[in-house]
Amino acid sequence: MNEFKLEEIVSATDNFCPSRVIGKGSHGCIYRGILEDGQFVAIKKQSSGLQKLQDNTKLENEACILSSLSHNPYLIRLLGTSRDSFKNKLLVMEHMPKGTLHEFLHLEDDETTLNWSQRFKTAVQIAKAVQFLHEENPTIVHRDIKSANVLFDQNLNAKLADFGLAIRMDGYDSLSRPAAGTIGYLDPCYTVPSKLSTKVDVFSYGVLLFEIISGRKAIDVSKKPAAIVEWATALIQQGRVLEICDERIELPHHMEDTIKNLAFIASRCVSLMENLRPSMAEIVIQLEKSIIDEQSVVRFPLWTSFLCGFALQRWQRKLGCKTDSTQINNKGNGSGVTISKGALLVREILAEIT
Template sequence: MEEFDYQELEAATENFSSTRIIGKGSHGCIYKGVLLKDGKVVAIKKQSLGLQKLGDNSKLDNEIRILLSLPQNPYLISLLGTSHDCANNKVLVMEHMPNGTLHDLLHVAPTPPPWPKRIRVAIQVAKAVQFIHEANPLVIHRDIKSANILFDSNWNARLADFGLAIRLQGQQVDSDLLSPPAGTIGYLDPCYTTPCRLSTKNDVFSFGVVLLEIISSTKAIDVSRTPSSIVDWALQLIEEDRMMEICDERIILPAYLESRIRHMLHIAARCVSSEEDHRPSMGEIVKEMENFFVERVRFPIWINILDTCFQRRRRIVETPQSNTVVTTTTSAVTTGHSEFSKGKMLLREVLAEITLD
């Protein structure tokens, strides 16, 4: 891990100018920086003035410790290095994510994301959480939410902000004292009421909330909605078999994806179950989503399209040559070509958006 010169980071951010802020949180701000030595764009996390005055580096120290304990993974944010000012206040230098957050994509962007892209993001986030849960020692994030899911230059989702994360070795928390429950209202597991209730199922609940958010494009807590909690609102509609009312109404849900989105809503409902034992593990979620969404979406559609085109071509080849048949053949060729073109467009949309690295 590199130790950056603090003056270099000041120059990279124009002395931490407010115009360079690309993210804010309760513990500080994220600045976009351009390193003068090589022109590399980075994200620099600096603590709030209050924490700086207290000399409290605990959140950043914890994030450093957690990220260094985890191997590199394509679905996690990368820590590039650290630095500190003359008062020994730390800053983190992170990989820059140029395409913002999932929160902004769902709630701020003028154009809503298409359904295949939502499925792709959901699977990537699930893989990120699965990875930290299966690490040794395992990591519980404790603050999974759409604002902590960032997009790289290729629109791959990355889980970020490990300031509240905790490592577990068996049942032993990696800390002298058990940390009190923490997280963000709306995403926080209501079962997580005391330190002893800490488990991976807390993250599973938060992931379920994010899943509902991805499908509905509504916020985890929305006072204009009744009920205001996305969990209570969505579970009621799922129980009444009105699941399509949860879907983002700004864009049409393609017929070929309807059953997949219904299945995703059932997964979300299990994740946010009030009974922790009913919640699946992240490994089970990833396996189920990959098997159902990737395989069933990727293959049957293009097989059916190609089969239809091959049948048309076979009929054209087998038709005897005559003036009358030539007209029919021309019509068949035109129809076949049109359908094949539509098929190619559908294939391109599905495979480009859903196929994962």
């Protein structure tokens, strides 16, 4: 792993200028930096409170986890590390210029929110990221899956970030750390260290799915109920699935079944019975099946439209007259007969095969 000199980091961030801050959290700040070769990077520095305590555990843990992983397109990339003048850890990460999923979903400017295709793509990409972690040997549990930790690159591809709380389940030590996470996303079954499992991430992913679908925060005290899980699961149980959908953007008819499926997956993920929650591998399979189903729905009208047009042209040549694209009036018997595109298509195909 590359070790950057402190002078490089100070120069890249203009001495950690406040105007360079692009993210804040309970564990520290993230600065936008420009290296000498012109490369944009994100530099994570501990919060002032942790610096005073000289508590490097979160950044040390993140560096350890990320440096041990092979490249994955859906995980944030660690470029290297450094140390400040007090020997506190600094992380140099790839820069994700489009910000966080949380910003896209919850900023007041509705015009900048993600459309349904982008939301579904994000759900698939993060599911694959978590699946990758769970299939590591030993398994890695992220423990802090939330919209603020989903970042976007220039092409709006999503990557999972912030591994400060992640645990590699490689022995007793992994089951001795206190339960941790973010309120609203935290699995209510995860109350003691021994309850740690991949199902903790599955629950958080389910909350994230509800957030993606609804545009509502995981916890919003201005609403009743305040918890997104309680609100969304109640609507699903009442058969009112589409009422969960974000009203700021219109849901295309051809995507209704896809989004319903997303909601049903989310409801399984947040089950209080851990054994009923699907694995991330199962979730990815279901999501990819939704992609296939959606594509087949989209393609069919395109083919029928083409065939209808072709059939109409042949009928026009046979009748020796011009018609509009939707009807033919046959006045030979003194009555007007309207022939729909669908009827023309069926009649033409039948003529070709009989």
